[in-house]
Amino acid sequence: MNLGYRAWRGLTAGRLWVVGALASVLFAGWILPAFAQAGASAVEPGNNVAFDTLTISQIMHTGGGVMYVLAGASVLTLTFILYFAVIMRIGYVVPKFLCSELIEKIKAGSIDDAKKACEYQPCALSTVVLAALNHLRNTPETSDPVLVKDIMEGEGARQADEIQGRAQYLLDIAVLSPMLGLLGTVIGMLEAFNAVALENAVAKPVALAGGVSKALVATVFGLAVGIPAMGFYGYFRRKASRVVSHLEVASLQIYAALFSRRSK
Secondary structure (H helix, E strand, O other): OOHHHHHHHOOOHHHHHHHHHHHHHHHHHHHHHHHHHHOHHHHOOOOOOOHHHOOHHHHHHHHOOHHHHHHHHHHHHHHHHHHHHHHOOHHHHOOHHHHHHHHHHHHOOOHHHHHHHHHHOOOHHHHHHHHHHHHHHHOOOOOOHHHHHHHHHHHHHHHHHHHHHHOHHHHHHHHHHHHHHHHHHHHHHHHHHHHHHOOOOOOHHHHHHHHHHHHHHHHHHHHHHHHHHHHHHHHHHHHHHHHHHHHHHHHHHHHHHHHHHHOO
């Protein structure tokens, strides 16, 4: 078996999360400047300042404190996307070589070897199979097939909930980000109208237009974070359903191998 692939499979979820976070921070270094240029015209309406003269810190300061929350949400979104792209793969949840290896060992009567294979390759399939193997090891000759099936289905349902529930984080970000952007806009408009109240009659239209355009930067950022998060939520939700289907099929194959062996 390929050692490089084994090393890759050996990465824990925590390590994958760290890798995804670091990659997201680096990627955000390209995304946020693009946001800054997109919002530059709203920062100083009527000003002929070049886009590249505006810094991210200026845009963040203009949009208010909500902008920092949205910037964190954008990095978190990218982290989730990269992390889910790795762990929501059929080859990660239900490794084909592991399924074949387990069926082969079980049919040969090497239950201990099958258990070691599961422990060596931790994944959702391994967890489901280990639950059945541990039960069979404790009651080798008196195990009820229906009970073993219930054990595997129970553990499989738990793994399915965990796989499908991960995408929910992207949905939360997709819902909250536009609302945070709207909050920032409302706060900015309140500040703009307050500034208008202190200006003379000639300067009021200019002050109001500038204040409203600055306030809208928060809404732009909120939508820029929320729309991709919603799109990727739908993508990973569908992908999770396909992964769970493969997990069910592989679990049934191993269950059939367990009791076809014992019925001989």
